[in-house]
Amino acid sequence: MPDRTDLVYAYDGSFEGLMCCVFESYTLKEVPSDIRPPNVSQQSLFDTEKWIKSDDHKSDRVFNSIPSKISHQAQELVKLGFLTCVPNKELLIYRFLRLGFKHGSKVMTMLTDDTVCALQKAVHHLTSESHKFKGFVRFSIFGEVLVAVIEPKNFVLPLLSRHFCDRFLNETFMIYDKTHSMALIYRSQKTELIFVDELTLPKVDATEIAYRRLWKQFYNTIAIEGRNNPRCRRTLMPKRYWGQLTEFNHSDQLYESDEPLQGLVAETSADVMSTSIGWLNIKEGVE
């Protein structure tokens, strides 16, 4: 295939769109030097941007061929790879798929290859961050609704969904991802991922404040002064997580608005990720 260094694909930012880029590249026998999501301005003066339209049929063909041409694990890796925050994840996934279509299932053992290594590293970052958030999510209770705000680097909500829905089977809860403006909502045993631009929370009640105080007190008491080790703590729980952790919040009146919660979340947008790929049933690890 000719490697046109000036060829750049632009796509709509969806997983299906990326699969269509792979389709396009194989049908036209051309290799893009970059694949750009929307809202990224043209970086080079001389490249030609080519818009790739999303097409469910094409994307399904590419996606469904992965298990048979490469392996199921590779399919999982690609899915997870799309949720990571690594710069140029599109190009990485594209290159991984090219390697995979060439070498077959062997690609999963090529750990010393730059592309495979980089993709696995990115996915490891994603899965370890999502594991951390299983512990670091802090709910506040408003009436009967549990609400948490997180600021992850990777898009971890799909990975957290199964864990929290299983754990709080009879509850109604929402986890709001501030970084990606998305929210995971669980009510009456149903899960949704929706866009939420902004979230303003109502005032917390006295019970909530009382339990926050108790938790803070427990947190401070349980440490043994003679073993104080701030460096160890920062390694295991970097400071970027602290902002949303109850134990580090010094004011108990965090949320000022008096508006009811329901109105703000209600029907913000359609269920954007309920496609055939089934993000909410995603597995957490790649063997």
Place this chain on the structure above:
Amino acid sequence: MLKIDIYDKLTILSDSAKYDVACTSSGVDRSGKLGTIGSAAKSGICHSFSADGRCISLLKVLLTNVCIFNCKYCINRESNDIVRAAFTPLELAELTINFYRRNYIEGLFLSSGVIISPNNTVEQMIKTLELLRNVYHFGSYIHVKAIPGADNSLITRLGLLADRMSINIELPSQESLKLLAPNKTKESILRPMGLISSTIQENKSDLVKFRHASKFVPAGQSTQLIVGATPDTDHKILTLTEALYKKYSLKRVFFSAYMPVAEHSLLPSLDIKPPLMREHRLYQADWLLRFYGFEAKELLDEQHPNFNLEVDPKCNWALNHLDQFPIEINKAPYEVLLRVPGIGVTSAKRILIARRSGSIDFLGLKKLGIVLKRAQYFITCKGKILEGLKITSDGALSTLMSNQYKLPSQGPQQLSLFQEPPITREDVQQCLTGQI
């Protein structure tokens, strides 16, 4: 006892419980059920880390810090003049559920001082756990302490409500126990431990026969040993640890560097620092026993009863067995890879996977996540040692040593036109083993 509110109770009873090390929530996988709250994850989940860098996974509290025992090392001993408090089962259940709903914790760690009698204490603990499990339908992790001296039937009932049970041995020898914990004997600790391990075994075969038999301590049992309160050596502690894993099939043995909380002629004085490095070395050795296929006798013996604080146990072993190195990365079996300093369980497995699609060189090793800084002295790739690697005694030593024990640097040096004379492996071995 004064009337005090829940806030003060929590403060007093978590303060008294904090010297217990175990806070893991691992070992059992249980999904949520309709009508219940909670699930358990096999790997365990840390919910926070306290200022001392320890994981907070469970709400670790005592049911009460009233105690009729007088163990000299313990902050809750009868003769100590501190404020005493006790949770009612309802208070503790409410607290647990409310912390759990806010995802502060993964479950409950319930211990207790001995109030009135061991049996009475266990009965109160059972009451609390029954309330949590049967009324609040709490389906998540519970770690409970068995009280030495309680009846077998009570211990069994307690175990059916919990996921993990533990009895702290604390002192690694009968003599130390006699001296510092006059109300406890080796027998009173080992009997319930044996009971738990045999009940776990029976329960496993019951579960095969009757699918709905209730599970007894599904996440196994653990224990804790205090390091540095008595003159017991690392060798003694590690041999005991190994025996506990083998004989009682314990899931974990925890070590706790002795924090001086009490003044007594038989104890180290109050101003000594806790032997944190020694505790760290013991944990490293514990890992070697559990995951790396080492045996206690390979790591320590009568002549070398204590760990080197400067070099970790695996490095120490490797330096004393240089005749077994270097090993070839592309050929060595898993068990041998695991013995190389700088290669752990994950990276050894990754090497095995990567080897299937081609041979590995040093650059590849770096990508696999191997700590070359340590491993370089012990391996070859495709028959060659790392290019440019100079095995000098100072260099090898300082990279293998922990940071705080670094050799003093010799300051800037004039570059020499002539290379240092090459040093043979034997020289290094002599130098390293002799000096350390």
